Amino acid sequence: MALMITDECINCDVCEPECPNEAISQGDEIYVIDPDRCTECVGHYDEPQCQQVCPVDCIPHDPEHQESEAQLMExxxxxxx
Incomplete structure (x- = not known):
């Protein structure tokens, strides 16, 4: 399942450089995650790095992009x- 950034984002800029897949970018108002590039850090790390560094905990799973661990690895x- 890909991750998403909610409107609670404060544009602190810490998540974007942490993403090994370059899935995070600045959107019109807040940062956004490209679900086609987000693997929840599968293949790189044990846990999603953006979630680890987010100071406001605004990066939940995206219910519209559910994927298994195998799909994320693929x-x-x-x-x-």
Missing amino acids: KYEQITA
Whole structure:
């Protein structure tokens, strides 16, 4: 399942550089996560790095992009190929 950033985001800029897949970018008002690039850090780390550094805890799972661990690993392999 991909992650998403809620409107509680304070644009602190700490999540974007932590994403190994470059899935996070500045949106019109807040940062956004590209679900096609988000693997929840599967293949890179044990836990999503953006969630670890977010000071306001505004990065939950995106219910519209549910994926299994195997699907996230497959996406990681495609991105890093």
